[in-house]
Amino acid sequence: MAVQTKREQQMLNDLGLAIRKQRNFLKLTLADLSVKCGLSKPALSEIENGKRDIRITSLLRISSGLGVKMEELLRKDVSKGLSEDEAGDGYDLSEMM
Numbered sequence: 001m002a003v004q005t006k007r008e009q010q011m012l013n014d015l016g017l018a019i020r021k022q023r024n025f026l027k028l029t030l031a032d033l034s035v036k037c038g039l040s041k042p043a044l045s046e047i048e049n050g051k052r053d054i055r056i057t058s059l060l061r062i063s064s065g066l067g068v069k070m071e072e073l074l075r076k077d078v079s080k081g082l083s084e085d086e087a088g089d090g091y092d093l094s095e096m097m
Contacts, residue, residue, distance in 0.1 A: 013050035015059075018073045020048045022066045036065030 023033055030041045030048075037044075038061055046052035047062070063070040 009050065012047075012053065015054065015073060016048040016050045018075065019044075019062060019066070022068055022073070023048075026066065028066075033062070033065050037061040 023030075028036075030044050033039075033044055034041045037058075039047075039058060043052065043058075044062075047054050047058070059070055059073065063073055066073075
C-alpha cells in the first residue's frame with residue numbers, strides 16, 4: 001500500500017528516524033541489524049529514510065533486533081533519556097482508520 005497523505009509520510013519519517021537513532025545508540029551497522037532482524041540492508045535503509053512503507057511484522061522484527069518495544073519506536077519524540085511522561089504521546093493510529 002502506498003503512502004497517501006503528508007501525515008502518513010511524516011509518520012514513516014519519524015519511525016525511520018527512531019529506528020536509526022536506536023541503531024546508532026547501540027552502535028549497530030545496517031548489516032548488523034539486517035542479521036538480527038532478517039531484513040535486507042537496502043530495505044532497512046529505505047525504512048530508515050522514510051522511503052518504504054513498513055509492515056507490522058517487519059516493525060516487530062526490527063524492534064526485536066534493536067531490543068526495544070515496538071511502541072518505543074512509534075513515539076513522536078524519540079529522544080533518549082526522557083521518562084515516559086516527558087517523552088510525549090505516540091501517534092494515535094485510530095485517526096488513520
